[in-house]
Every structure is written in C-alpha cells, then in structure tokens.
Amino acid sequence: MAVMTYIDAINSALREEMARDSSVFLIGEDIGKMGGAFRATKGLLEEFGGDRVIDSPLAEGVIVSSSIGAAMAGMRPVPEIQFVDFITPAMDAITQQAAKLRYRSAGTQTCPMTVRVCYGGSVGGGLYHSQSNTSWFIHCPGLVVVAPSRPYDAKGLLKAAIRDDNPVMFFEHKKLYRSMKEEVPESDYIVPLMKAAIARPGRDITAISYGYTLQLTLQAAEQMKQKHGVDVEVIDLRTLAPLDTDTFLESVAKTSRAVVIHEDNRTLGIGAEVAATIAEQAFDCLDAPILRVTAPDVPLLPAAADLEKFCTVSEDKIVAALERSMAY
Amino acid sequence: MATTVEPTRIAADVLMEKQSPEPDGALYRRLYSYMLKCRMVEERIRVLYRQGRFAGNYFAAVGQEATEVGVTLDLLPEDTIAPSHRNFVTHIMKGTPLPLMFAQIYGRKTSPDQGRSAPAHCGYAPLNVITPSSTIAAQLNVGTGIALAYTMRRRPNVVVALSGEGSTSLGFWHEAVNFAGVRRLPILIVVENNGYAESVPVALQTAVDDISVKAQAYGIPGVSVDGNDVVAVYAAAREAIDRARKGEGPTLLECRTYRWYGHSEIDPAKYRDPAEVAYWKARDPITAMELRLESAQLWTERWKRELESEFTREIDEAIAFAESSPAPEGKEALDEVYSFSIRERELERKVWEPRFTVGRAE
Numbered sequence: 001m002a003v004m005t006y007i008d009a010i011n012s013a014l015r016e017e018m019a020r021d022s023s024v025f026l027i028g029e030d031i032g033k034m035g036g037a038f039r040a041t042k043g044l045l046e047e048f049g050g051d052r053v054i055d056s057p058l059a060e061g062v063i064v065s066s067s068i069g070a071a072m073a074g075m076r077p078v079p080e081i082q083f084v085d086f087i088t089p090a091m092d093a094i095t096q097q098a099a100k101l102r103y104r105s106a107g108t109q110t111c112p113m114t115v116r117v118c119y120g121g122s123v124g125g126g127l128y129h130s131q132s133n134t135s136w137f138i139h140c141p142g143l144v145v146v147a148p149s150r151p152y153d154a155k156g157l158l159k160a161a162i163r164d165d166n167p168v169m170f171f172e173h174k175k176l177y178r179s180m181k182e183e184v185p186e187s188d189y190i191v192p193l194m195k196a197a198i199a200r201p202g203r204d205i206t207a208i209s210y211g212y213t214l215q216l217t218l219q220a221a222e223q224m225k226q227k228h229g230v231d232v233e234v235i236d237l238r239t240l241a242p243l244d245t246d247t248f249l250e251s252v253a254k255t256s257r258a259v260v261i262h263e264d265n266r267t268l269g270i271g272a273e274v275a276a277t278i279a280e281q282a283f284d285c286l287d288a289p290i291l292r293v294t295a296p297d298v299p300l301l302p303a304a305a306d307l308e309k310f311c312t313v314s315e316d317k318i319v320a321a322l323e324r325s326m327a328y
Numbered sequence: 329m330a331t332t333v334e335p336t337r338i339a340a341d342v343l344m345e346k347q348s349p350e351p352d353g354a355l356y357r358r359l360y361s362y363m364l365k366c367r368m369v370e371e372r373i374r375v376l377y378r379q380g381r382f383a384g385n386y387f388a389a390v391g392q393e394a395t396e397v398g399v400t401l402d403l404l405p406e407d408t409i410a411p412s413h414r415n416f417v418t419h420i421m422k423g424t425p426l427p428l429m430f431a432q433i434y435g436r437k438t439s440p441d442q443g444r445s446a447p448a449h450c451g452y453a454p455l456n457v458i459t460p461s462s463t464i465a466a467q468l469n470v471g472t473g474i475a476l477a478y479t480m481r482r483r484p485n486v487v488v489a490l491s492g493e494g495s496t497s498l499g500f501w502h503e504a505v506n507f508a509g510v511r512r513l514p515i516l517i518v519v520e521n522n523g524y525a526e527s528v529p530v531a532l533q534t535a536v537d538d539i540s541v542k543a544q545a546y547g548i549p550g551v552s553v554d555g556n557d558v559v560a561v562y563a564a565a566r567e568a569i570d571r572a573r574k575g576e577g578p579t580l581l582e583c584r585t586y587r588w589y590g591h592s593e594i595d596p597a598k599y600r601d602p603a604e605v606a607y608w609k610a611r612d613p614i615t616a617m618e619l620r621l622e623s624a625q626l627w628t629e630r631w632k633r634e635l636e637s638e639f640t641r642e643i644d645e646a647i648a649f650a651e652s653s654p655a656p657e658g659k660e661a662l663d664e665v666y667s668f669s670i671r672e673r674e675l676e677r678k679v680w681e682p683r684f685t686v687g688r689a690e
Binding site: 025051052056057059061062065066067068069070071072073074075077089092093096097100101102103104105106107108109110141142144164165166242245249250252253254255256280281282284285 | 408440441442444445449451453458459461463466469470471472473474475476477478480481499500503504506507510663664665666667670673677678679680681682683684
C-alpha cells in the first residue's frame, strides 16, 4: 500500500495497464512531454515512448475518432479530454460512432476505448473550466459512464475500464485530484464497473451521490450523526450508466427516505433518473418525497466567487435536504 | 469468355505499366466487369425499392462506378474500407458475399447488422469494411485510427476512406486529414466530387476549383482525376496505396464524377438542369470503357451479355437468400448495446417492498 492522491492513482493505473498490455496507448493534448494539464500522464512518455503516449493536434474530434478506429483494429486506446468543457467537437465521435458501433454492426465491430475526461467545479475555473456534463453521456446507450469519488476507486475503476470491451467515459473530478489522499494498493486490483458502493452504512435515510459531491455527502452524513443522531446511508453510484439501481433501491427499502446529490444541472441530471427509478420500483417504501440537491439550471459554473458558491453543492445544502426529508 | 484476343495496350499509361503485374487487357476487362456488376446491383436495388420490397432508403452511386471500382479494387483482405452512405457497392470489390449485402438491404437477421442500422449502411467485419453511419466524414475520422493501429503494429496495410465533396466543408474532415498528415498515416482519402451534396452545388461548398489543393494545407500529396475514367482512377489509387504501404503517408485523391439520380430514392433531383444530367450520362464510365476495350478488340457484345447473365443470376440468388431470411424479432433490439446483455434489466423491473415498520426503519 502507498498513500496516493487521486491523480497519483490515475497515473499509477495508466502505468500498470500500459506495462501489462502493449495494446494500451494514450493520446491527447499536452499529455506527452508536459505530462498532461494536471500531470496525470507524468513520466509515461519517458517510460513508454512517443508511439504509445501521443501528443495530438488540438482537435478533440480526431483524438476520440482515431481512438475508435484504433480500438476497432485491436488496440485499447485511452484518449484524454483535457476539460469536459472542450468535449463538444468530439460529440459525433463519442455519441454517434463509439456508442453505436457495436449495435450497428450487431456485435462484430467493437470499441474498447476509455475516454478520460477531467470535469467539475469549485475551483474558480469559470464557465469553461468547471462543467460536468455527465448527463450528455448517461443519455447515450452504448456508453459506460464512470465517475470515481476517491483515489482507491480511481485506480481500480480505471484499470477495469481499460480492460472493458465497451467504450467508457471516465470522469475525473479536478477538485479531487489533489484534495484527498488515501491508502491505495500498489499491487494489481480492479474495482468492478456498474456496481455502486455503500460508502457509509446507515439505517435512517439514503443519500445517493458520486464524484466530488460524494465526499461532501459523507461530511454531511457525519454532521447529521453529530447534530441529530441520524444514521445516513451513503451510496456511491461510481458508474452512472448503466446504472446499478439495486444498491440504492435496496437501501431505500430499508431507510424509506432518499436524497440525491450531484453537481450537474437539476433538469435530467442523474438525480432525475434515480428519483424516477425509486418512484417506479420502490414507491411503497417511501415515507417522504425524494429530494434533490443539485446545481440550478444555469450554465455552469459562473466565475465570481459568490456566483460559483451559489451554484455549487455544499455540505450545508446537503444537510438541509437531509433534515427536510427526516422532518417530513 | 467470348473472344480470345491478344492483350493490347490501351492508351499508353506509364503508371499502369508500373503498377499492374497482369497484362493490361486482363486488368482493363476486370475493371469493366466490376463496374458493370456495380451498376446492375444498384439498378436492381432501385427497382426493389420502387416495388416496395424493402423499407427505408437507398443512396445510389450510379454514374460513379469508375470511382467506386478504381479506388477499392485489389485491396488486401486486411486492408480497410471506410465507406460513406453512397459506397455500398464497394463491398463487391472487397469480396463481401452478395447475399449478405442484399440481406442488409432487406434488414434481415442474416445481414451484417442484423437489421439495425439502415439498408445502405453495410459493414463487414471479416473483410474490414467499417459499418457506416450517416454523419458525414465520420468514417474517414475513424479510418485514421485504423491506419494509426496499422502503423503501431507495423502492418503493411492501408485504409481507403471515401466521402463526398460536401464532407470537405466540415471541420471534422479537416481534423482527420490534418491528423493523417501529421502522423503520416497509411490512408487514401478519396473525395468523390459528384457536383452536389444532396442539392447544394459544389460552387456553394468550396471556393476552390480543385478539391485536391486542400491537401497542400496538410503537407500531403493531392491529386485530382477524372472520376469517370476507371483506368485513371485505378492508376492514381494504386500509386497512392503503394506509397502508403511503404510508409510514405496519406494522399488526398479527388475523383470528379456525377451521380445520375437524386441524393436518395426519395429525391427527384429537380435542382439540376436536365441538360447537365444528359451531358454526364453521355459520359457514362461504363460505355466509355466499352468503347476503349472494343477499339483494342477486348470487348464484344456477346461477352457483355455473358457477364450480364452471370451477374443477373448472382443477384437473383442473393435476393432469394434475403427474401427467405428471417426478420429479427422485436426484442432483439435489446441486444449488442454492450458486451453484456441488458435484456433482463429492460424487461424485468422488480418492485421493492418496505423492509421497515411503518414510518421508521427497523
């Protein structure tokens, strides 16, 4: 075991998978000599050479579409999108090509590709360095969408994603990159895709989140315990599509209350799908309306500190929703 | 074959001499017979569509056969074709079985996509034809990745990517050509300039006369050829493909041609001057090749009829296979979304019962 940040965990997963499998290669802007905008690929050019760590032209469309072709031809590409805010030129490649390739070829042509995407706010990045946009991809069957909340999962899920035979959108939260450390195995392990985790067991109310807001939710759960003696069960979705619904439905059947927390916009965010699933499949279990804590429906995230703060999820906002649900 | 004649050199073509190990006559007859087959397949598909025997739509390349054949004939099985919606017939040159192509037209279970995409969107994994999508220039972009994999694996293979002149207006097209140039990828980027992108004429698409000049911006060779001259197209494609195989990078090849019919079977193409259509029909690539072969005593009416009856039989058999093939069952729509099945989660939604006493967890 070693104490690692989230970015260390990503780097370690990439290094191990590249060493394990010669078909794994990286492509993206600034990932070579510079080691990536956030240094996720630091040292990998020196270790694996320019054929496997490709500094690409500034063109997200061909970063992803060339990866799709390489995947079809037997490689396991790991393209990097420096900020999800810049992913739009690659939307045709991701949603029309990668997501539908297996389907439109009846399983004869496939795309084992992992698109690493840096996302998320609360770093003062302004409108074009703070977006989440996970819903764009959750709404696109054929893609697996993953968003780890901690270093241990970041490494284990990335390794699982690279070995997976589906196109995976791997969302890395920039605020998490260096804000927390934990023990991470230096030996080989994976964290399974499409499986949620119980991040904190509890029996009174279910709080469902992922990514950076999962960490805020854990803090809110602790506050609820201290202030009210309420045991919050925190579910970490980890994979946003296809969604592991059983884990949170099982939890709600036990607690009878649910709050969903995410930093993406409210309308058609993952919270809407989680809430609808609970309403459809566990209606008789509920003792309170399902609540959501999300960003408002405005372009995310405005730059000035007070504007940003207004739009972002916080520990206090989560506590307020948990209290409202408990009081119902 | 009806008549046996000595292979004769037709229109001294230095490139052909270098590129083709077989006697020119045999090659020229092969180019001709493939064009004829493509024409017959597409004309039959158009009849089937008007008869209502398959649903959807079709995008015929009738009139463009010299380009379809010239750029895709004599590829290796491991080479890739990255086709657009109008390149269905390129499967014939790659070797995809004709019955599977017609099963694709009919959307049957036996087709390469098992009825999922669209009649014209035929791919074929065993011979490396990418399953097309309708978004323009997409296959060219995906093709650069296959070419990248060939270079990474040190394989002597090439990608032939086809798209129309309209595709060159998209930023996406330029991303791919630029990337191919930077990485010196083994890819032949074919632009079939048939004068119209659906209804929009080429003059509203680009301000240059020769689309091949766009290659200069990306540091790769650009060539424009008469896309109705199958010999010229084949020669130019061969040269580019051979260079690509040797690691000398990509080429942009513009083939100037014309589609006889509308953009699709539902487009009467009234935006075109009938005189223009007549002009181009008079430049039919198949008739032109017939005259060329005949003047060299390589063509007879009887040989043509033999070819026609052979192809008619093949097409009839392929249609019979397609029409007797089962249609996919409705719930098969749930398959091949992922590497794992989603049938259970889509079809069986379990209902959870409370596991607590009223109002409070146990």
